[in-house]
Amino acid sequence: MNPSIILINPWIYDFAAYDLWSKPLGLLYIAGYLKKLGLDVHYIDCLDVYHPDMVTGNSIHHATRRRYGTGKYWRQAIQAPPALSHINRIYSRYGITKELFIKELQRIHSPSAILVTSLMTYWYPGVVEAISIAKEIHPHTPVILGGIYARLCEGHAKKRSGADHVSTETILPDMDSILNLLKGFDIPVPRIPADDVTPIYPAFDLLNKPGYVCIMTSTGCPYRCRYCASSYLYPEFTRRDPLEVREEIRFWNREYRISDFAFYDDALLVKSEGYAAPMMEGIIRDQLKIRFHTPNALHVKEISREIAGLLYASGFRMIRLGLETSDIDRHNNLDNKVSEGDFERAVHNLLKAGFKRQDIGAYVLMGLPGQSIKSVEDTIRFVGAVGAVPYLAEYSPIPHTSLWDDAVKSSSYDISTEPLFHNNTILPCWDEDRRQKVPGLRQMVREIRQEAIA
Ligand code: SF4
Structure with missing residues (x-):
């Protein structure tokens, strides 16, 4: 059986966030690449506005869509971290509920690796939260963090993210670097045959509804x-x-x-x-x-x-x-x-x-x-x-x-x-x-x- 890999796009924790054609393109490219290698790829998008199991609760603000696929994310007000508590604005977790994220993780049995991306440096609380939950559900699976926060604040990410490995590699355009990362954790990955020249596209097909x-x-x-x-x-x-x-x-x-x-x-x-x-x-x-x-x-x-x-x-x-x-x-x-x-x-x-x-x-x-x-x-x-x-x-x-x-x-x-x-x-x-x-x-x-x- 081919290795199974979970890819996670974490929540946004911020005072404001809006989906202006915002997708983790690097992570979706990795997903497309791993799929092409024949790996069993599971994509969990904490910012999924189309998740069929999301229900509006008292404290959850509904995701809405506007023109051309843009719109608001699901949102739940939370306490701001102490460093930002003096700011007189509502701080929120944007995205699906924690319960749904846990359910998504539980659906996948014995994953070989969990890859987590990151974007803005100041959104790291969402990364830390996603990694902590992923490690609780899959304690024996290595968690690898990449993305912009990891690259810009490597020292901080190593200390605070909870990931087993913080990758500062440029995955795009050299996709092969992801293979070396996985091999470093003894995860056997096949190579794409040299005569296979079909293009690799980001795996938008893994989204619930690619708007x-x-x-x-x-x-x-x-x-x-x-x-x-x-x-x-x-x-x-x-x-x-x-x-x-x-x-x-x-x-x-x-x-x-x-x-x-x-x-x-x-x-x-x-x-x-x-x-x-x-x-x-x-x-x-x-x-x-x-x-x-x-x-x-x-x-x-x-x-x-x-x-x-x-x-x-x-x-x-x-x-x-x-x-x-x-x-x-x-x-x-x-x-x-x-x-x-x-x-x-x-x-x-x-x-x-x-x-x-x-x-x-x-x-x-x-x-x-x-x-x-x-x-x-x-x-x-x-x-x-x-x-x-x-x-x-x-x-x-x-x-x-x-x-x-x-x-x-x-x-x-x-x-x-x-x-x-x-x-x-x-x-x-x-x-x-x-x-x-x-x-x-x-x-x-x-x-x-x-x-x-x-
Ligand atoms: S370097 Fe300047 S021009 Fe280039 S992407 Fe950045 S802001 Fe834009």
């Missing part, structure tokens, strides 16, 4: 923005063959009737001539009735007239641009990804291509070390004046980024030892005076949004 599929055409990013961990997590910028990506999209649409796709790329449009442009041209020729979404921002610089036209014609609907700030001096110091006139040109090209104003969103970073309220206000006004809609993105300090040392210096929280303080809700790198002014910034954004849909 959308996330696609990654590349890993990494050629830019080196000081607040972003992309270059640490993926030092190389690597891309898939655009024809293969197009084939994957056709596969999900044909076999599972998926019509919403979210690109997880950090740099989808960079050097688009050989990549995104032919991929979009192919999709237009296929005449599929599908929609594309970009929860990770698109690069402002890359939105030429031709690219804007291809984005519209191939089915992109909600565009999110990575503006961050309208202050060009700050850009030169932080990211170098936007120059004078880039944003105006990008928005103009998108509007000309057919996008409506309310479909063109621009992320505005708020909460950076040393950033003033005026700088955020100016950016919000600039976005509105150019004809797009601002979206505030609260800065979360990330270990191993070039801005990390500034973040540590500017924060009154001990962010270097406690990842809970990386939570962007608490704006850890701003003082109380600036935090008090956030409602005013939100009101400015609301007014521009209302104007855009009027």
Whole structure:
């Protein structure tokens, strides 16, 4: 009998969480890979909004779905950890109940290994909880933790997660590294025959209902923005063959009737001539009735007239641009990804291509070390004046980024030892005076949004 492996996507523990095409893509790739090897793969998704056994109880807030597969998770208010108890907001566990998670684990007999993923560093309480329960139910099975928290806070994860092994490997795009991990625990795994060249897709088929599929055409990013961990997590910028990506999209649409796709790329449009442009041209020729979404921002610089036209014609609907700030001096110091006139040109090209104003969103970073309220206000006004809609993105300090040392210096929280303080809700790198002014910034954004849909 082939080894049986459990893969777990843990709960989110936070003040707020929303399913904006959020799936553990790395874990689902591993699941697809292990399935192809013939292993018995069990996927437990604590964030499953379609679990057939979930029932609404008094303390459980219902998961709801909105446009294009996005929506709210199941939610249960819980006590905030002591470090965050001074924050006057409701802290919650997002996802299925603990009882249901236990039932899911009990269904699987004698698993050979349990693989747990992790995302935001400050969501680690959900990881710790999932591992602790998994070890109670399967005390003799090794638990391996991977994912972003494990990689960014390795020392903390080793000390606190309870996992038998914390993996800091980059699983994507080198899937073979998972084999070495399993072999390290004496789990016999077959190899894929050399003549088997069928592609490995993330195992969205294991979900109770895959409402959308996330696609990654590349890993990494050629830019080196000081607040972003992309270059640490993926030092190389690597891309898939655009024809293969197009084939994957056709596969999900044909076999599972998926019509919403979210690109997880950090740099989808960079050097688009050989990549995104032919991929979009192919999709237009296929005449599929599908929609594309970009929860990770698109690069402002890359939105030429031709690219804007291809984005519209191939089915992109909600565009999110990575503006961050309208202050060009700050850009030169932080990211170098936007120059004078880039944003105006990008928005103009998108509007000309057919996008409506309310479909063109621009992320505005708020909460950076040393950033003033005026700088955020100016950016919000600039976005509105150019004809797009601002979206505030609260800065979360990330270990191993070039801005990390500034973040540590500017924060009154001990962010270097406690990842809970990386939570962007608490704006850890701003003082109380600036935090008090956030409602005013939100009101400015609301007014521009209302104007855009009027
Ligand atoms: S362009 Fe985006 S993905 Fe690339 S380094 Fe900057 S913030 Fe990160």
